[in-house]
Amino acid sequence: MLKLAERMGRAKPSAIMLVAEKAKKLKAEGRDIISFSIGVPNFLPGDHVYTAARDSLAKDSGSYGSNRGPDALLDAFLKHLQEGGFEGYERKHVATGIGAKQVLFNVMYALLNEGDEILIPTPYWTSYLDIADILGARSKLLYCSPEQHYKLTAAQLEAAITPETKVLLFNNPSNPTGMVYTHEEVRALADVLVKHKIWVISDDIYNRMIFDGLGYAHLVKARPELKDRVILIDSLSKTYGMPGWRMGFVAGPVEVAQAIVTLNSNHITNVPEVVNAAAVAALTGPQDVPVLKNKEFEAKRDLVMAALGKCPGVICPKPQGAFYVFPDISVSYGKSHQGKLIQNDVDFCNALLDAKGVACVPGSAFGEPRAIRISYTCPSAQLPDGLQRIVDFFAELA
Numbered sequence: 001m002l003k004l005a006e007r008m009g010r011a012k013p014s015a016i017m018l019v020a021e022k023a024k025k026l027k028a029e030g031r032d033i034i035s036f037s038i039g040v041p042n043f044l045p046g047d048h049v050y051t052a053a054r055d056s057l058a059k060d061s062g063s064y065g066s067n068r069g070p071d072a073l074l075d076a077f078l079k080h081l082q083e084g085g086f087e088g089y090e091r092k093h094v095a096t097g098i099g100a101k102q103v104l105f106n107v108m109y110a111l112l113n114e115g116d117e118i119l120i121p122t123p124y125w126t127s128y129l130d131i132a133d134i135l136g137a138r139s140k141l142l143y144c145s146p147e148q149h150y151k152l153t154a155a156q157l158e159a160a161i162t163p164e165t166k167v168l169l170f171n172n173p174s175n176p177t178g179m180v181y182t183h184e185e186v187r188a189l190a191d192v193l194v195k196h197k198i199w200v201i202s203d204d205i206y207n208r209m210i211f212d213g214l215g216y217a218h219l220v221k222a223r224p225e226l227k228d229r230v231i232l233i234d235s236l237s238k239t240y241g242m243p244g245w246r247m248g249f250v251a252g253p254v255e256v257a258q259a260i261v262t263l264n265s266n267h268i269t270n271v272p273e274v275v276n277a278a279a280v281a282a283l284t285g286p287q288d289v290p291v292l293k294n295k296e297f298e299a300k301r302d303l304v305m306a307a308l309g310k311c312p313g314v315i316c317p318k319p320q321g322a323f324y325v326f327p328d329i330s331v332s333y334g335k336s337h338q339g340k341l342i343q344n345d346v347d348f349c350n351a352l353l354d355a356k357g358v359a360c361v362p363g364s365a366f367g368e369p370r371a372i373r374i375s376y377t378c379p380s381a382q383l384p385d386g387l388q389r390i391v392d393f394f395a396e397l398a
């Protein structure tokens, strides 16, 4: 009997996709479904992005591109970094890939041997754990409760790092919680990290989606001496409404960027030229769409929070970024809805979808079985209806 590689036994399909698929199936059957499940921004980039893509097609050379990415794109990303306050990065420090997910996979592949320890603050974005599992790394989950606003504390980090630790995965703003670390919190974490020689993968893809005038803090800006071991991950998917275009970036030490280029040269070769051209236009063109959408998401966040405030016993720290809310709904456990007993987050999401046609993702997909994730990027007209259905669902629990 021929067998797949052992590592495939550790590979799992994305749990978020499973919920999205079920919601899609119900919709196809004619059910009135409102999806709060998948993390898509649900808007399109500005016209200039499409114009650049069309121009690129008209000039297509038909040949392979650079494994790192074309200079125009690297320079556009470097400018974007500089405007964000990240100094001293050059082309040799950056590389591109097929979305942040593929870049992350490459970075983790480049850093982690089998058995190496990676610290993953929990709740986490599902793929961190799944990629670590595929690579045979040892994930140490650092549980961050709703009471601590789902954020890793400096004391927790200090206590978790041992001589075995190789990498910390840090995501700010966070998917699934939407939480944003303050300057003080980031500074405290950076102060711990300077004392311990470990790599840090900083998944920054929601860095432009921050509300309440909070501002964006970063480990490298807090302690610039960390620059030689903090690896920045960015993407156009969320900020620019371009998830399907698949453009991701990495910035970090020369040897890490070079490792990504070497891996690219052995699998993807290059991101398609038409996507590269669209990406340059997104980064360098008018920024009104991302700015406008950020305002819209902030207002939607307020609507979600107001609705959850009407659900007795639900605990929900107020998110200040991305487009997710992550309420602790465990007050419903042990209760029933229309005769269906709810014992956990999966039961809750199934009952909500079946009874009210609202799709959310069970928190256990992110390592927090007391919560669910609400992704609130649906059309504005649908949001109040979807939220009211959740409020009604809670009111009907017995």
Ligand SMILES: Cc1ncc(COP(=O)(O)O)c(C=O)c1O
Pocket (backbone or CB within 6 Å): 039, 098, 099, 100, 101, 102, 125, 171, 174, 175, 203, 205, 234, 235, 236, 237, 243, 247, 248
């Ligand atoms: C925290 C986080 N990192 C990375 C990604 C992957 O983004 P991309 O579409 O660029 O692959 C996502 C997508 O949902 C995400 O939420």
